[in-house]
Structures are given as C-alpha cells and as structure tokens.
Amino acid sequence: MLVGRDEQFGVLRSVAALHPAVVLVEGEAGIGKSRLLAELLAGDLGPVLPLVGTCAQVGEPFPYGAVLEALRGAGPRLARLSAPNPVTGALAPLLPEIAEHLPPLPVPIGDPRAERHRLFRAVRELLRAVGPVLLVVEDLQWADDGTRQLLRFLMSDPPPSLSTVVTYRREDLPGGLPLGAAYRPPTGVVSVLLEVAPLGVADVRALAEAILGAQTVSADFAARLHERTAGIPFVIEETLRTLRNPTGSVRADGATARRLLDSVEAPVLLRDAMAERLGRLPADATRVVHAAAVLGAPATAELLREVSGIPEQRLRPALTHALSGHVLHEVGADRYGFRHTLARQAVYDTLPAPDRTHLHGRAVDALDALRPRPLVQLVEHSERAGRFTEWLHYGESAADRSTEIGDAATATSLLQRLLRAPALPAEHVDRLATKLGANAYTGLDQRDPAELLERLLDDPRLSLSARGEVRLYRGLLLLRSAGELGSARAEIERAVTDLMPDRPDLAARGTAVLAQPYIGTVPLSEVEPWLDEADKYRAATDNRELWLSLMANELGSKLHTGAPGVTDRLAELPEVVDTVGEQRQLARCRCNVGDAAAYTGHLRLADEQLRAGLRLAADCKATFVMSTARATRARLDWLVGEWDGLAERTARRLDEYRDLYPVASELALVLGSLAVARGEWAEATSWFTETGAFAPEEAITQVAVAGCAGLAWNALHQDDAERACVDADRGLAVLRVKGIWAWAGEIAPVGVAALLAAGRVEDAAAVVVEVADGIAGRDTPLAAAALAQCRGRVAEHAGDLVAAAAHYADAIDRYTALPAPHHAATVAERRAVCLLPTDPEEGTRLLSAQVDVFDGLGATRDAARCRHLLREAGGGKPSRRGRRGYGNELSPRELEVARLLAAGHTNREIAEVLFLSPRTVEQHAARVLRKLGVGSRAHLQAEDLR
Template identity: 25%
Template sequence: MTRGAIGAEVSERHDMMSSVPALRTTDLIGRDAELEQLSSQLGIRASGGGTTSGVEQTVRAMLVAGDAGVGKTRVLMALRDVAIEAGWHVVAGHCLDLADSSLPYLPFSEILGRLMTDQPDVATRVLDAHPTLARLQPGRRIRTSETASGDQALDRGNIYDAFGDLLSAVAHDAPVLVMVEDAHWADESTRDMLSFLFSRPAPGVSLVVSYRSDDLHRRHPLRRQVAEWMRLRGVDRLQVEPLHDDDVRLLVRALHPSTMSEAEYTSIVDRAEGNPFFIEELVGAAWSGQVPGELADVLLVHLDRLDDTTRQVVRLVSVAGRQVSHELLATVSDLGAAELETALRNAVESHVLVASRGGTYAFRHALLGEAVYDDLLPGERIRLHADFVSALGEGRVVGTAAELAQHARRADDRPVAVRASIEAGEEALAVGGPSEAATHFLDALELIDTSRTPVGEVDASVLARRCAEALIASGRVYKAVKVLRARLATLPADGADVDRGQLLTALASALMLTDTPDSPREIAAQAVDLLHNAPPKLLVRALLVQAQSLAGWHQDEARAIALDALELAERHDLTSLAVELHTTVAGLDPAGGSSASAGWRAAAERARHAGLLEPELRALYLLGRLHHDEGDLDTAIAVYRETIERSEVGGLVWSPYPAEARLLLAVALTHQGRLDEAWDLLDVSGQNPPMVFEWLFFAHQMLILIGIRGEPKPQALERLRDYWGTDGLTAVTSASAELLRANAAGDAETAIEVYDQVVATVVPLWHDWFQARLRLATLVIAALATAAARQSVDERESARAEVERMLSDGGRVIDFYAPYDDSHGPEYRMWVARRSAEHLRWRWLAQVDPPSGDELVAAWRAAEEAAVTYGSVPEIAQARVRLAGVLRATGDPAGAREVADLARRAAHELRARPLLDELVAQGSAPAPEPASGEVALTPRESEILALVAEGRSNGEIGKQLFISTKTVSVHVSNILAKLDAASRTEAAAVARRRGLI
C-alpha cells in the first residue's frame, strides 16, 4: 500500500510529472476488512467503526503475516492512527536485517528509547526498580572498549519481568498498543521476548507482530514459534493477502489519476499479482514512460530520476543498512549540512526513503535498498563501507560492535573486523545470545585463518575456545569439536603446553557431549599431563573434565580425581569450578539413589545461587535422569520441565543438557501414554535447531507415529538412516520404530536386518553391549514369534538360530550390567521380563520345545507386572495384548476377555492401530456395554466433551487446551464413537442424559 498524499505538481511543458512522483494515497484501498478485524479484535474500536477505548478485547495479540510488499506496514500505520484517535499509547519497534551480525532485543531497545522520550517519568521509575533494563537503552548499546563481564550479563528472566512491568506502567493511564515489525528478521532473543509477552499478558497491553510469510521456509526459526504462539489463548493471526484485481485497478487510479490504456492496466494487474509494492513501482515506471521487464529494474528506476547528489546519499544509505541515523550519514558523507538535508528531502519526497521522528532514515521497502546496494560497483561498496568503519571505529558517531564488524568485513578491513566481531560476540553472550555470539566468533576466526598477514594481537587459541563455548551453548557441539580440532592442527610441535592443554581440555569436554569413536578419557588425561604445572584454574578445569570422562565406568578413580580437584578449587577460591565439581561429585556418590538425588538438587541450588546457569542445567538434567531411571516418571517430568524453563531464561535452549531433557521429557510422556503432548513438544519445524537434535526429535516422533500408531511412513525412516552414524540415540530410536513396524507385520527378515544394521552403527559410537541392545534384541524375538505362526516346520527350525542369537545378545547385556546396581531400574527389569516372555511365546508358536501353558501365562503375567511397575502405558498395553492371546490359547476365555478389554481401551486412547489389529487377529471382541450404559471417557475426552457441549469449535477448544486442532478432532471422533452419536449436538445431548457433563 501507499503512505501519503499525491502532491507532486504537473509540469507546464509536459502532461506528466517533471520529477519522481510521490506515489502515495491516503486511501486505504482493499484493506478495510483487515483494519476492522485488527481494531475490533484488539478492542480499539467497535466493529461498527466508532473508536472507543472501552471496547472489550477478544484477543490480546495479533500476528500480521503477508508477503513482502503486500501492505502489512500500511495496515499497521492505519491501525496506529485508529489507536491514537481512540486515546491509546502506541509504541513500535523494528527488527532489522543485519545479515550475519546480530543485536539481541533490538526492537525492544527502540521501544524503550521511545518511551523514555515520550514518558520519561514512567520509564525512569521502572528503570529504578529494574536497573538491568537500562542495558537495553539505545545509548547503552554503543561500542565500548570494555568487554561485558559476567556481572553485567543480562538475566533473561529479569529483562522479561522488567519489560512487562514497563508496559504495565505505561498502560496505567491508557491502553498500550505495542507493534513489532519484520519479525522474520528477529534474533533469537527477540523471539524469546515475544514468546514471553504472548504467554504472560499485561493488563491493558495489546501486541501486534508483523512478519513476511514468504520468508518462512521450512527451517526458518520463526515458523515453529508462530505455530506455538497461535496455540496460546488470546492470540490470533491476520493473513494479509494480495489485492483483488478490482482493488488493484482502484489503487492504480489513485496513484495515477490520468487515463491509462487497458493494456497498461492489464500489464500492471498481471505483473503486480496484487502486491501493492509492485503496483507502486510499476505505476512509477509507467509515469516515466518505462515498463521494466524485471522488478529490480523497476526498483532502480527511481534512482535514475534523482539528481547526482541524492543518488550518492541513497547509495550511502543502502550501504548503512535498512535504517541509518542522520548523525551517522552526516559523519560519513562528505556533503555539507545543507546539501545533505536537501538530498535527503529529495529522496523522501521521491518516496525512496522515509524519515522517522527519531531522526533516522530507511528505504521505503527493504527490496529497494537491496536493489540499490546490488547495483553498486565492488570497489564502490568497499570504499563506502570503509567510510563507515572510519566513522564508527574512531568514535565519531555512536554504533554497535556488530555494525562495525559488518562494515569492516565488507570493507575487507580485517584487523578491525576481527576486533569488532570478538567485541560483538562478547556483547551477545552478555545478553544471552550464544547463537549470535558464535556467529561473530566464527567470523573472526575465519578472517584470521584466511588472512595472509597478521590481523592484530589476537590469541587464536583463546578465541577458538571461546567460540567453542558459544557453539556448545547454542547446541552446535559437532561444530565446536571441528573448531577445536582445526585450532589444534595449527599449533606448532614445539608450542606451549598450556595452549595445547587448554585446547585438549575443551575438546575432551565437547566430545563427551557427542557420539564419537574417539576417547574423551584419553584426551582429558593428555590435557592433565600438559597442565600439571599450569596455574590452578587451568589444572582444576582439566581435572574436572578428566573426572567427568571417567564417570560411569571408573567411578572410584573419577571420584578421587574430582575430590582432589574440588579441594584445589576451594583452596584457590575458584567458585565456578567448585560449583561444577560439586555437581560431578554428587553423581559419583557411592551411596547413589536418594543420596545422589539430594546431591544433584543441592548442586543445582548452589549453581543457581552463584548465578552459574550451565552447571545448574547439568545438575537438573542429571537429577531428572536419576528419577527417570528409578521409574519415578512424574518427578522426572517435573525436573525436565524445570531444566527447559531455566534454559529459556539464559538463552541456552539448545545447549546439550536442556535439549536432551526435552527429548527425555517426550520419552517420559510417551511412557505415560501422552503421545500428543510428546509429539507437540518435539515439533521443532521452523525453529532451526542444531541438526543433531532436529533428527533426534524427529526419530522419536516417528517412533510414535510409525512404531506405536502404525502409520505407514517408510520414506521418513529412510531419511533417518542418513543420520544413524551421527547420533547413537537417533539410530536406536528410529530402529525401534522400524522393528515395531516389522513386529506388527510379522516380518522377521526385516527385523533381523534392521537389528544387525543398527548394532553395526551404534557399537563404534558406544560399546558392544549398550543397554538399549536388550530392547532391540527383544523386539526381534517378538517379530520372530509373530512370524512363527505362519511358518513351516523347516522355517521355524531355521529361525531357531536367530532366536538363540538374539537371546544370547540380550543375555550378554544382562551379564554386562550385572555388576552395576544403578542400571537395574524398572525399565531395565521390564525388558528383562519381556525378553523371557517373548522367548516363551516363540517356543509356543514355533512348537520348538514348547513351554507349558502355566509357564507361558506366568511369564506374561510377570511381563505385565513389570510394565505396570514402570508405568509405561504402551508397554502395558502390548503386554496385555500378548497376555490376552496366551490366555485365550490356554483355555481361559474369561481371563482373556478381561485383559483384552483393558488393552483395547489403552490402544484406543493411544490410537495404536497395531495393537487393535493384533486383538482382532486373536479373535478378541469388546465386552458388551454395561447395562447401566456407562461410558469410559478419558479425562482429556471429558474435558473436550464439556467444551463441545458449550458449542466450541475444534479450533477454539485447541487454543483453550493448548493442543492442536487436529488432536481435538481425533478426540471428538473418539467421543462420538464411544457415545454412538452421529453429531456433536447429539453427543452433547447423550452426555447430559447420562450425567457425563
């Protein structure tokens, strides 16, 4: 859309504009419905059109999506005007495309700056209450020679609360409309802040966020978050669609009142495809007598009509970025003040640039700025970027380290680029942006490594370790390993032991977070030898890593080393290392069990008190694992959630411990039968997580979809095969899905093939008798047993060798873990019992040394009891399905019916088609409905039924219960089936009649 009034005068000599027209109209063409929806849903004015501040809101936040140039900003400007007219406060922040540079919380810095100008008393009061918020002040984000220290680092929880309090304070006198534009360029920290504001609304505050929907490709980090936001109550989305052809014609007439031929109209309508930006540009090109063949040509037509000085300034703005301050332009430009102002006025009036009240200039559209920049000659770009480097580097104008780094890289000023990139990385870490920090550090390392001459007094080894820390904190552990190995390779053979020892310590620590055939234990030992005479801090770090590398298999040695390191750390007041060592010692407590639980909880609290988030996350993760291994799934789930929540505060969501905690939380939810919750938790499409977690999470989703629910998705499993060698857990999880599918089909040949392949892949990463091998071997025996019913005598005898091999492999795992008492948790015992029961089932069905009926029933009763003890709903259901078949085969139809009904109920709730099919194959049928007409609804179904009776739609129910619309649809279908109702209305009537609601 267009933004102003048609005000250019007609030339006396020609019936056309003598200069570039200001192609703008005050009419909001084709967007009345969008504006009405926004203003009425946000409560700015009634649906009838009258503005009022007293209208009750239906939503508290709106997402405004649309393609680039479709008119989102124009609609928001109209909304701003409506809100101001209604007596609202309106503040806006903009996300900027800084390419590889990142500046966390940028739009919120802009909003804070505006509020400090417009409402200084309120802003000052909140800043006094929340001093941390001052770090986001625009004036506080300039380059300094100081490196952000740990005590200056932003705690995200404090920032979130402080910003929420600021908005609440502003809203005390009148409602507040907060607008954040171009969220597709938002950094991770900004997206997290938006999530906080969406999920914790402040009274009187409404939020509008716009983004380019065509930029949200599958892996775009905003895509997943938009889906999450849409599940929140009070959040809605407006998709700004292209204009209809009739509206395009109206807009063309508003922009070009003169008569146009039908051919010209048709050309614009066809080429613009309803995009107002394209329409504006095409109309402008038509006015100049040119209709360009490509959009880039259209964008650059305006520059061709500008005078030389104005073109020079516009090109300078394109180098600066999408937005630049007048001060920076004045500093970099060689024009006088009056000449610069004249050029800027010409650019603004020509609608190439727009000016803001804050003294900044920006291109009317980002695409225009990109086209201008791309049109520059290579040498011209370098020269102009160098001018910015000079201005920013010499301190003649304020700016951020990220800006300086960006300009220095493009000016090929490597020494400045390296220093500024390091500075920018440290600043990003200080405000909880490890991903952005890693990008800056990697840039600096690349510049150092590719430079033919020294780029300054930068210790590349120190920078590599710092980069690795940021990479690990952002979840990119394999990249961290690569960076550390590359730096080690550059060290001279006679280099300092201290440098090599520190790099080896970092490498061993990183390798422990990966699946690799390399030995972290050996690398850690080398590091300790090299740092034996090093300063205490370096030696303690090396000893800590060595103790961690020994944990699990060499507990006594690990504990002795950890205790020695702890004594050394406490003697030299190395607080952070002492906290980490307490966590390590807690896991090495020979008493184990409750003692380890108390130790890890204490370690987590100690780390939290010291402000050390990463050791806290590690302690919480290990605490959750302990409860999980002990079979206390409820407590494990609570601790995993705590781990994830704490990671969000510090921007460490994808660091290894909280990321794996998310997976294990999904595993625990799966065991509890909460499959939809587990699926949603792992749905990270669009978040752009580290690849290892993306595929690991996807593997568990396929375990749910294919393994438990029996959906045919062979291509998904084939895709996962490519990632087996990267992560052992991904291999085991996806192989489990394949084995369950083969089990359901009785495809023993495929089951054996999958088992051999996954073992061959995982053994080099882990060891020969990894614990999951017991489960995998048991699933193969189950597939062999299912296949036995259809096999000939010769085929059964041939299968006997494979059964014995699987039985032996499982037995080797049991023997391997026999000395380790802490490995004998309820899940382990469940699979031990299941292994015995499946083996007897094979012998029974294959009639190879068949067991007695009593022996077979007893084994499956034991398997059922072990599954119940652990609390795994899918495994309980599977054990009961098999037990029902055994009871039926051994002459106990009543017992079979009772057990089958329990299994069937669970299978329906899980939507586990393989279990239902197996019950049908057994000849099992549901028990008759009780004469009383009682219906067994799950708690979730009862909750949804009550909302259905209120007349809620599936979408409304999904938003209220924070589940997907598809999940609601499935539950409603199950409810209709259980109530034998043909419609939602009938279901509500039946439910009321039976007293179900």
C-alpha cells in the same frame, strides 16, 4: 504452488462470481498479484467470459490501451449476437480485429468530450452484450489518464453482468490513487479492496519447498530467506534461482545454507528496478540512500545526515524524495531503511569501491559517538573501511558483550571472523582461540568452529600453553557431530594429557567427559577409571562452578549405569547459585539427571529434573543445554504417553537442531517410535536409520540401542522375524560390549520376541539370563519391567500360559508405576491373549480396554491389532467415538486410512496395518477422497491431516 494466499484467493473467487462487482488488488512489485489472478483465470469460471488487458510501461501509452486489449477477446461471443447496440460501432476503428461484428461507425459529433462519452458508453454496452464478463486490467500504475477515466466510468455505473478486477502498485501510482480520483462504489455494486501482503516465515518455507521440489527446507533457512526477501514471492524465487548449484539443487539446511544466503547477490531484475528508482532521485536523495545502504541497519535521519555529509537544511527534502520514490521506507519512529535486505544490497552494489570505503569510514566515526556503542555494526564498518586495528578492538569487544548476555551464536561468529584474518598478530591468537572454544561449546554452531580450531592447532601462532585448551574444546564440539565420536574421544584424551600440569581445572572437565558411558561402543570397564578420576577432582576442588560441572557428569553417568543411591545424592545440589556460570552448570546437572532418568525408567524424576533444568537453562541462555533437554523431553513424552501433538513438536525441534547429532538422533528416535505405532513402516525405518542404529560405534549408545529396538519391532510387525533378529542382535551386541544392561528396557523385549519368532528359543532364554544378571543390584526400573515382560514371552512360547500371565501382570504393574502406558498396554495385550483360552471373559475385557488405551494414544496399528484379536475371539469393539453418522467429517477409521494414504501406502499395505480387507480399505479410501474434496492420493498428500 499458490502459497499463503488461500484467504485472498477465496475472497477473489467469491467476489468475481458476483455481478456487478469491483475488486481492487493492491500490492508491491513481485508480491504475487498476477499469480493470484492466474489462479483465478485458470479455474472454472462457468459462463463468465474473462477479458484481460495489461497496462504497459511505455513512454507514450496508447489511450485506453489495456481495456481495448481486453475487448479483443470478446469477438467469438460478439459474433453470436444478432444486433448489438448501435453505439458499440464507435469502437470499430479502435478494434479492427472484431470490427466485422460491430454496427457501423456512428456519425461524428464534433465535440471531443461528447465523442469520449460515446466511446465510454460503447464499451459499457459491448460488455453488457457479451456478459457475463470478468474484466481484468493489470498494472494500473502504468495506465494513461484515459484508461483510468474509462475504468472509473465502468465501475461507477457497471452493466449488471460485469465484474471488474484491477491490480496496481500503490507506491508507483500518480497521486497514490488507482483511478486518478477517489472511487466509491454505487449502491448494489459489491466492492472489495484486496491487499496482497508479503508471506510469513511458514509460507516462505512452503514456497521454497515447492520451488525446490522434493527438498526439505529447514526452519532456519526459511527464517533467513524471509529476512533477506521480506517474504516477497518474486524475490524469493529469484534468490533460490541464484542459489542453485550446477545440479539444480540448493543446500537448504544447516550452516552451509546460512552462508549461502548471507553471500547471495541481489537478483538482476531487482538490481535493475532499484537502479531505475535511484535514477529518478535528486542528487541529495541519492546520497541519503547510499548512506542508508552502507549503514545496513535502519537509521535515524540524523545518522543518515552524518554519514551522507549533506547539510542539515537539505536533509528533509532529500529524505522525502527517497521515501516518496519508494527507495527508502519508514521502518519505525524516526528510523529509515530498505524494504528488505536484497533491496539494500542492490543499491550497495551500485557504489564504486572508493565511495563505499569512504562511507564506511564516516559510519565508523558517527557510530562510535553513540552510547552505548553499537559494537556489532562498528565491526562491520571498520572492517570495510580498512581500519584493521579498530576492527580487531570492536570485534573482540562485541564478542565479549555477546558472551555476557548469553548470545553465544553472535560471539562465536565474531571470533571466527577475527581468527580467520591472515594478518592477525600472534599475541591475540591464544586469547581469541580459547574464547572461541568456550563460546562454541555453550552454543549450537559446532562444525565451523571445530574446523577452525583444528586449523589453529597447526598454526605456529598458537602457543603450546593454549594448545591443550583449544584441543579440549575441539573434542567437545566433535562429540556433537555425526561420525566424529571416535575422533572426539581421542582428541579429549590428548587434551587432558596436555592440560594436566598447568590447567587441572580444564583437565578435570575433559576427564569428566571421558567418564560418560554413552559415547559409542567404549566398554564400561574403560570408562570407570575416568569416572574415578573425575570423582577425585570433584572432591578436591573448591571451585563451585567446576564442582557443579563435575557433578553434572558424575550423576548422569552413574544413573545411566543403574548405580544404586544416585537419586539420593540429588539433595547435594544447591537450589540457588551465585554466578551465571554456576547456573549454567546447575542447569546441565538437572538436565543430565533427567536424561539418565528417562532411559533407566525414573520417569517422574526425569520430568521433575527436566522442568527445573530447562527453567535454569532458559534463564541463563544455555542454548546447548536446552537443546539436549528438549530432545529428552520429547523422548519422555513418548514414554509417558503424552503423544498429542508430539510428532509436530518433535519435527519442529529436529528442524531447529538438525546439525547437533546427539540431539537430532534422539528426536529421530521419537519420530520413528511414533511411526511404528501408527503402522508407517517405511517412515519408521527412515527415522530409525538416523539414530545411529547401523553405526553404534559412532552414536550415542542408548539412542542407537533403542533405534535397533525400533527397527526390530518394525520388522516384527511386518512378520519378518529374520530381519527383526538382525536388528535386535546388533542392539544386544552393543550392550554386551558396553556392559551396561540398564539400557535393556527397549531392546530386551523385542529381542526375545524376535528370537522366539525365529525359533531361536535357547538364544531368547539366554538373553533373559543376561538381562537378569546385568541389572542385578542396580536401580533400573525400565529394564526390570522389561525383564518381567521377557519372562512372560518365554513362558508363553513354552505354552505355560499361567506363568506367562503372572509375569505379564508383574510387568504391567511395573510399567504402570513408571508410568509408561504404551508399554503397559502392549504387555496387557499379551496377557489378554494368554487368558483367552481359560478365561475368555477377562481376556476380551482386557483386550477391549487396551483398544481404548491405544486409541487414546494415537497408536493406530496397535489399536487395529487389538480389534482384530477381539474379532477372532468372538468379541468386537467399535472405534473410540462409537458408531454414528459422520456426514462429511472423517470417521476415526477413515482418518486412519487418510493418514496412511497421505504417507503413500497402497491399499494392500493399509489393509495389513489396520487388519482389514483390501476391499474394505478401497471403500474407506473412496470416502476419504470424496469427503476431503480431493481428486487423487497425490493431492491428499498435501492435506493437513493432524
């Protein structure tokens, strides 16, 4: 795939089709100049004859070699000419392959300059004769002077039918000028300088995915790949080649990918190129480059001098040579470094081990004198210099500073490095282990710290007094990992027992976590004693941060169960706090309330609390709190109908938080819900599978139950009532075990609908009773609206359409008040169906209104179903933009078809989703391919149809 070059390719293709024209393509090694030209030459050039030559990197270049190489391709067209200009005979000795088609060799002139001019004229006349021609000369930085002069001659006075394209690396050009002298195009000649720049992060990601085939590359992996390769396509390709395992795949997401990228070796070709450039530098310049390679980060000239050890008076020429040799680059005001990380690594690898150790030691001494000390750099250099005591000091100091500024990721990484050191003295283990747990708990890196904390629990250097705290933090981290919820709960229970005598504050935090109702399938009856115990801790403490932490768990937990009066208690929360720790807990409290409010139906409250919580979390850099709140925000946007761009926003968040199971599962729920509304059945099933719907004992309960509901709706829309019942029964069974019917808002309506469709009428009625009993006396607006909908379903199935319409009207009012427009519209559709036999005018009006709602949301399948019902009722409704001519634009219906085609659906599947005939879909599909200018459905899948 040609990635990130659409604009440049468009310019190149347009200009190359003009005559006469000149295109100068400039870019560093590996940037993709040849790839760009290959794409041009592979296309349809019409009558234009491409002639291609390449300047070779050889010791004794052949005069005019690249141009003569290109002219050899003119033979077939030259053979069809009757009488070429006699001057072209001057080329016969230089082009024996086509000499038979050339006139006789002219009489020698005897003057070398005149002979050369005649040769130049011969080339021009030959190109005129065989035109139109596209002359391509690559790697002009290696051209001999004669080739440059010949090209400048052709470009300054080209034949009318000639376009010339040359590529070069400016950093390797003698004097920095591609043609040896300044070139200015004459009047009438189109001239373009095309600078091929490195790829951005998004394009690096697209290129990596193209190279790796079907693999999905995470945003984090792409960002790190960009950082290490500077976005140079060749270096990207070589790096991915190095990363491939024996099966040919690359783990391109999560912590594993980050470690792989950090440890990958510089590609062989890059090492060779850097070694060649180093070999051309004087000794002092080489020492400066070695110092820069050891320092790693861009450095000042003075710092490079101190580390390299060269005298001050020799620094300027040495640095100038390093820059002019394009080994070092100026990367800021008085800052010098390498083009990208792998270039630095290629140089670093050339240093013998004793030299590296010596230079790292000099770096420690130089950096320690700076104020403020660059502690993270000092950690790296002291470790590589073998200064263990200094390394330990710098490492902990850097971790502490990172904690102070809210950079949990850096602190976690540094502390792990220290704790993995086999020679770490026992007196440091307790302190560093508890710091690691505290930092990892506030950050996003979960799995690696959890594994290290588990090993430390078996380490005899860890004291008994610290063991409970380490165990608590490990349990908290396991709560965020897929398949670890059972282990996490057991670990936290054990930690609470260990902490109870000496650390009641930490025991209280553990107790509050065990009081949360949404962990797996633990019944509410087992959670409530922990909730009571946490309440006692909160009432007794005078520690404000601990009080806020316990309130965050208590309010969220009680609101999730629908306990009345919880919303009134929000007035107890302070508006302003004194410390960063208190702010982090207040942010968590607001966001926990927002999460519970979203699942129980207090949607306006959820919005208010999430906004406040996210502001607080961003201000104090509480990254994990922000991750959970952003997932809840996506879920809330789904409920309140803020669907515009929601799929794209949610997919980006999922990329960012893929390793955090509670966050990722909720984001997958949102993507699955959107897919169902669009009729993308397979995609919806894939997303719902990631919600924990098939393993609720190891999932976030309310997410897993909603995932079961999504699967059931997905099956029911495909008329598979049996499959829908299986999924709905599983979700309802979880609620029966948990005893928390406040979460019935999603599962109850589809459960009742599926059971009725399968003929299980008594079971459906029993579910209605269960929900009614389960939410009686509880504050559950969403479940209450769902209950009204369920009663309407049962009445409709029994043929009591008047009662059904009344129940549906109640449900609509409740959903509208939340507000939950998609839920309200689906119930309004059912009410319209009930009204059609007795009040067809009102029924069709109501159906027509829901078409507009569904269209506005982007619920393709739902809108199509309503249109189908309208047609059956004798009415009809055009698409939301009316019937008009769309020209080459896609109509709303064609856009719906295009999206489904791009998702891989067949015509028959699309017909089922949109309630159309396969023949109609076939016609729409043909127009879609024509309007988008793509030749097949496979090409359509690469189109951006947002």
